[in-house]
Amino acid sequence: MPTSILNSAPLLVLFGEIVLLAILFLIPLKVPSGAGMLTIPVQAEFLASAAARRIVRIYRVADILLALVAFAIALLAWSRQSDTALILAPITQIIGLCILWTLSWRAVLPHRVQQPIVRTASLTEAPGPTPAWYAATLAALLPVALAAAYLAAHWSRIPQSFATRYTSTGQPAEWVTRTPFAVAWPLLLAAGLILWIAFFGWLLTRYAPSSTNKPRVLGFTLDILRSVAWLLGINLSAVALLPVLNLSSSALPIFLGSMMALMLVFLIYVIVRVWHTFRGLPSDQSTPAQRWVAGLFYYNPDDAALLVLKRSGMGYTFNMARPAAWILMAGILLVALIPLIWTLTSHRS
Amino acid sequence: MADISISVTLDSPVPAYRQVVDQVRMNLVSGALAAGDPLPSVRSLAAQLGVHFNTIADAYRELASEGWIDLAHGKRAVVLPRSRPQLDTADSDNLRQRLRAIVAELRIKGVPARTIERDVAEILKPESARS
Numbered sequence: 001m002p003t004s005i006l007n008s009a010p011l012l013v014l015f016g017e018i019v020l021l022a023i024l025f026l027i028p029l030k031v032p033s034g035a036g037m038l039t040i041p042v043q044a045e046f047l048a049s050a051a052a053r054r055i056v057r058i059y060r061v062a063d064i065l066l067a068l069v070a071f072a073i074a075l076l077a078w079s080r081q082s083d084t085a086l087i088l089a090p091i092t093q094i095i096g097l098c099i100l101w102t103l104s105w106r107a108v109l110p111h112r113v114q115q116p117i118v119r120t121a122s123l124t125e126a127p128g129p130t131p132a133w134y135a136a137t138l139a140a141l142l143p144v145a146l147a148a149a150y151l152a153a154h155w156s157r158i159p160q161s162f163a164t165r166y167t168s169t170g171q172p173a174e175w176v177t178r179t180p181f182a183v184a185w186p187l188l189l190a191a192g193l194i195l196w197i198a199f200f201g202w203l204l205t206r207y208a209p210s211s212t213n214k215p216r217v218l219g220f221t222l223d224i225l226r227s228v229a230w231l232l233g234i235n236l237s238a239v240a241l242l243p244v245l246n247l248s249s250s251a252l253p254i255f256l257g258s259m260m261a262l263m264l265v266f267l268i269y270v271i272v273r274v275w276h277t278f279r280g281l282p283s284d285q286s287t288p289a290q291r292w293v294a295g296l297f298y299y300n301p302d303d304a305a306l307l308v309l310k311r312s313g314m315g316y317t318f319n320m321a322r323p324a325a326w327i328l329m330a331g332i333l334l335v336a337l338i339p340l341i342w343t344l345t346s347h348r349s
Numbered sequence: 350m351a352d353i354s355i356s357v358t359l360d361s362p363v364p365a366y367r368q369v370v371d372q373v374r375m376n377l378v379s380g381a382l383a384a385g386d387p388l389p390s391v392r393s394l395a396a397q398l399g400v401h402f403n404t405i406a407d408a409y410r411e412l413a414s415e416g417w418i419d420l421a422h423g424k425r426a427v428v429l430p431r432s433r434p435q436l437d438t439a440d441s442d443n444l445r446q447r448l449r450a451i452v453a454e455l456r457i458k459g460v461p462a463r464t465i466e467r468d469v470a471e472i473l474k475p476e477s478a479r480s
Contacts, residue, residue, distance in 0.1 A: 209399030305399030
């Protein structure tokens with residue numbers, strides 16, 4: 001197994017993600033604080049019962065076990081230098097956590113306390129992100145534009161074929177022939193994603209109904225979206241510059257390590273923000289608990305809202321009973337799949 | 350202008366459009382919304398509350414028919430200047446009767462008279478003086 005810190009950077013990021021996922025799934029146990037479980041307000045007698053304590057105990061233990069399983073898979077994949085197996089670690093953890101959540105949700109739901117579904121709206125203030133948010137988010141296009149200008153100015157220095165993918169130890173794994181699209185695709189992807197994030201910010205403020213939790217959660221979500229835009233802008237611009245920089249084998253790990261470090265800093269930032277934003281936040285009561293399919297997807301044909309706050313308060317989700325939600329989900333999936341489609345269809349030498 | 354909010358209880362037996370009409374009207378009567386103030390567009394308010402556009406359109410139409418707001422086509426609804434209407438005796442008696450019925454319902458549900466008095470006094474306060 002590699003011992004270099006830089007060569008271990010992808011593993012450190014993966015471990016960070018595994019810990020983050022485990023924490024994210026544990027937080028709803030405390031929401032709403034003192035009166036509920038898994039974001040569902042429950043009867044006081046049930047909360048004090050042995051059955052409730054058992055659900056919480058199993059949930060906590062399973063959450064930790066799933067994180068340990070993911071760690072084990074990651075370490076095994078790392079020791080065998082298998083990138084594909086490395087991806088299996090978070091996928092296994094996510095699927096396991098979703099199943100755990102669904103089973104626990106179903107056990108808690110019959111004991112819920114009915115609460116009125118209240119939504120609020122301002123008659124005086126227009127919803128929408130501030131111009132400063134748009135400016136700061138779209139400014140993430142700046143490194144993308146700079147990278148594009150640099151590539152155009154140094155086109156002749158780009159080799160006829162260059163690496164597009166690296167193994168977790170920084171060794172080139174796949175090669176592609178030099179074409180304008182092959183060179184520019186990370187930048188096109190970055191630009192598309194940044195514009196999508198700006199659009200999503202607008203969508204959230206305009207089409208997610210307000211509730212008492214909304215100002216706090218919206219501020220958090222917009223901050224995270226802006227940070228993601230910058231993370232994508234910087235990292236994908238750096239990726240696009242790799243062919244022209246033609247780094248030596250000793251400089252490449254430092255370069256890739258810096259990108260990983262940036263992602264690690266972002267993960268730490270998310271954890272800190274999650275802790276500060278959601279500590280003591282009551283569960284969101286702007287949607288009925290029984291309309292959450294398996295506790296994961298909101299499907300309510302009687303609700304005209306396109307986007308709703310998650311009951312945990314951590315972010316938003318679509319009302320899958322609205323046709324527009326499916327169109328937007330398809331758009332998100334398409335953007336996410338573009339790199340995969342490109343990888344599968346590009347010509348390699 | 351201070352932020353003025355309304356809320357809608359989706360699972361209430363009172364229709365959502367009625368809740369919107371009542372709350373906007375309360376803000377108009379109290380003077381929180383003054384003549385010339387624009388109201389949110391139908392789409393914006395519907396999206397904020399997560400209700401159908403027609404719900405808000407119906408509410409705005411009712412407020413317009415009562416002479417509170419102007420619904421010029423293609424423009425945002427605007428609060429109209431409105432002189433205090435003179436109540437005729439029949440109207441006055443009818444409203445008092447409804448008020449008595451509401452107070453009786455509150456008393457039946459165990460709300461003390463002192464609390465009702467305090468709530469009514471709070472409602473009658475101008476927006477700026479409310480706690």
